[in-house]
Amino acid sequence: MADYIIAPNPNAQRLTRAIDGVDHTGAQVEIPVVEERPLTIFLNSQEIVTAMTIGDYPDYLALGFLRNQGMLRDDDIITAVDYDDDLETVVVRTERQTSYEEKLKKKTRTSGCAVGTVFGDMMEGLETLTLPAAELRLSWLYALSHTINRTPSLYLQAGAIHGTVLCRADQPLVYMEDVGRHNAVDKVAGWMLKHGESAEDKILYTTGRLTSEMVIKTAQMGIPVLVSRSGFTAWGVEIARQVGLTLIGRLRGQRYVCLSGADRLIRDVEPSSSREDTGKRHRE
Structure with a gap:
């Protein structure tokens, strides 16, 4: 298993609840179901938004949301982050x-699961933004896919959740999950x-x-590479x-599609020589 700084904890209390039901055969079953709860974010004395979240890392979620909305500036000095669970x-x-x-x-409801919201001009600051031309080695891409898809997670235990992982080269560092992918990115x-x-x-x-x-959130964070096993919008x-x-999208095992930055890909391995995703317990 990769040496994560933060990794999902599928057994953490309050993140899931056991619920009784009936399966396709008519048998009684009990399965873990992801919890979601409201979290209201304030910036100083002003209420900003109430987000639906699984409830872990509320400090990171609040900081990331405010930063990605442009409400926290690079030169801001943060004096406290206070969380009240009750x-x-x-x-x-x-x-x-x-x-x-x-x-x-000025609110824009996004296409994210759990209905995300962004405030102000979504494109503000992008006109003059140019990300560093960072290389991406295929060996890193394949290794990350292999490791992340096999990391124990709430998704594998209960589903109905998205994950976002911060990585350096072929090493995943911080793995966050939430009911909305925008929340996971903000964390x-x-x-x-x-x-x-x-x-x-x-x-x-x-x-x-x-x-x-x-894409906008990733660019505003200054990260030059965005990878998904899902698809794109134009x-x-x-x-x-x-x-x-x-x-990079539609990443499944050794298969992927690159729709931006193909000139920065370094083909240091051939697909046939890298590991296939053949495990049984991983994201499909």
Whole structure:
């Protein structure tokens, strides 16, 4: 198993609940079902959004959401992140006085599961953004797919959930899950912000679709490579090409499609010489 900094804990309390039912044969069954609960995020004294989440890493989710919405600036000094489990709220406090009343009036409901929301101009800042031309070795791609798909996770235990993994070369580092893929990405962004992690040498792996929202968030985080086992949207591809993001989709074993950044792929292994995904307990 890879040496993750953070990995899913399928047995963590409160993330799933055992529920009785009947299977296709009529037999009584009890299966784990993913919990979802509201989390209200405040920036200083202003309520920003209520997100539906599985409830783990609320501090990272709040930090990442605010950072990806442009409400936390690079030069902001964060003085505290306070989570109240009883009230299901998290408050991010900064030295800078903040007010985003106008920004909050403009909401865009995204295509993400659990219905994501972004505020303000989604394309703000992308016009002048160019990501570093980071290389992507096929050996890294195949190794990441092999390892991540076999990592014990809530998905393998209960399904109905998305995963996002921050990686460096062929090493997965931080693996977050949530009911919405946007939440999982925000948790990764929050972890990077809190720990001052650089982005230019990273790869972001997601189980979700490569939509405009996913591409924009990855680009705003400064990560130059985005990989998914799912498919693309045309706008997502257009934005990836605009900002120089390497975009890999439909990754299954040794098969993939690259719709942006193919010139940055380094074919250091032939598909036939790398490991196939033949395990029984992994994502299909």
